[in-house]
Amino acid sequence: MKYAVIVFPGSNCDVDMYHAIKDALGEEVEYVSHTEKDLSEYDAILLPGGFSYGDYLRSGAIARFANAMSGVMKAAEEGKPVLGVCNGFQVLLESGLLPGAMKRNRDLKFICRPVNLKVENHETMFTSEYEKGEVITIPIAHGEGNYECNDKTLKELEENNQIVFRYHGENPNGSRGDVAGIINERGNVLGMMPHPERAVDEILGHTDGLKLFQSILKNWRESHVCTS
Template identity: 65%
Template structure:
């Protein structure tokens, strides 16, 4: 399974994503620069966190127009797996691959600490190795993670089981309905503010993020008739 880790000017979690793939599931992974115009060789695309283009205008607003994002849209339409983390989530929202928008944290402060999430949908390709309702510890690091959508969109997210993660207990940013991560209707595109790539080893304080990577590997293997990872 071939993974691409996108790199924009200002990305700072690309190495974390690369290492998470390399060390947790041992699959081929490459950095892909934002000017790339061909993603055909990749089965999964990771859009990492950071401050792409310095977060000018608003988070993800400039990255949305990078040449590589046209290819990400095509890949998503082909059913390939796309995961946007933190700034990557913001970029997917700006690109229209996921519904809604991102606002400043309600506290107007940057929050950087471990957060407890509740797995709302374990039928998603990224979450099959979790139990529905399971509580997991995944760190956050953002100043604009306050997910917002209107009532009609929220009702649609609920009806289609597109809410993948919610914050359990404290909501660190004020996001609507405690949302921490969502998917598109097909389930192959996921965006989340917490950083699973920073929770793949107990030395980091949690290894609860590791199963996101093993889940997506299993989803790809099942799709291609290969043995899954237990």
């Protein structure tokens, strides 16, 4: 399986994502510039955290217009797994691939520490290696992670089982419905504020993020066995 890590001006978690795939998962991965339009050679697209274009206007608002996003949109339409983490999640929201928007944290402070998440939906290509209701520990590092949506959207997310992760025990940023990660209706685009790529090895203090990447790989392999 071949992964693309999209690198925007201001990305700073691209290296973390790259090594999570290469070293922890043992799969092929490449950095791909924001100027590249054609992503057809990749099986999965990863949008890392950071401060794309300095987070001017809004987080992810300028990155949404980068050349690479046309390739990301096409990959999503084709059913390929697309994962946006932190700033990557913000880019997915700005691009319309996921519903809702992101505001500044409730206390208007940058937060950087491990938090507990509850796996609300374990029947996705990103979470099949988890148990339903499993509580995992994943780091967060953001200043604008306060997820917001209207009542109608929140109801639809809940009814369609699109809320994949919720903050458990405490809500660190004021995110509506304790939302930490959501998926599109088709189930192949996941956005989340916590950083699973920073929880893939014991040396990092936590390994709960590795199951997310293992889930992607397992589901990709199974789908290709079935279609080959």
